[in-house]
Amino acid sequence: MLKKLLFITLSLTIIVSCGGNRPKKDLSAEERMKYAMKEFEDGDYLDAKTEFRIIVLNFPGHNIVDKAQYYLAECHFELKEYILAIAEYEKLTRMFPNSSYVDDAMYKVGLANFKLSPKYSLDQTYTLQAIEKLQRFMEEYPQSDYMDEATEIMNRCREKLAKKEYKNGELYRKLAYYDAAILYFESVVNNYYDTDFAKEAQYWLGYCLKKDSEYDRAREEYRRYLQKYPEGKRVMAVKNSLQEIAEIQSNNDDKEN
Secondary structure: OHHHHHHHHHHHHHHHHHHHOOOOOOOOHHHHHHHHHHHHHOOOHHHHHHHHHHHHHHOOOOOOHHHHHHHHHHHHHHOOOHHHHHHHHHHHHHHOOOOOOHHHHHHHHHHHHHHHOOOOOOOOHHHHHHHHHHHHHHHHOOOOOOHHHHHHHHHHHHHHHHHHHHHHHHHHHHOOOHHHHHHHHHHHHHHOOOOOOHHHHHHHHHHHHHHOOOHHHHHHHHHHHHHHOOOOOOHHHHHHHHHHHHHHHHHHHHHHO
8 A cells, every 4th residue: 555655656756847847838038939949959849849839829929930840840850850841941931031040041952852852763752852942042142150061961862863873874784775775874974974973984884885886986986985084994895996987987888888
């Protein structure tokens, strides 16, 4: 019996103690914001999220609502609820276009899309959205403190897209479906020329064109490789292929004559 009473007493103490930390219902917007920010800074994102939402809903005309809306989105972001975070960031940009948090929110929309981006072999819709959102952010806020981070994320997104295109081209090349391989390698060369996959794509583009008997185009792409990558590891292979193309075309000319 004594143990049971002690257990009940301890339980009530814990409940009262926990309840004492919760804010009163009649707090002002400023007081509730102060409490919410402390919860956020302490990493209590679930409780903070509730408090920020109360501010947004109960104080619609107050001058701190945009801050509450931004940190509501931040709570979702910190909880890795990226789709919800995107919705709340975008709500801020729509409802409070003049807020000082808009530039941060626009960057975070791009970052959240990047966080949702899967490995290169899967659908890259979120990667493309990240690029689109970050591009807009960089155009509208070129002086933002987030510019370096945004540029780095953009580059990582482009590398991922280039890898997907390159790997598709590589697959079709190995299957000897050269027409399809050419399309993918051209995409890498033309759209992702500043990525790590551009050099190899340039070589294999010439290779597939040669295999497809498109000798004039192959010669053009091989020469472009030598011009762009004079120290590349494929230089000797390219020169040998150019010699082979010259010999093939010379033989063809002899047969026609």
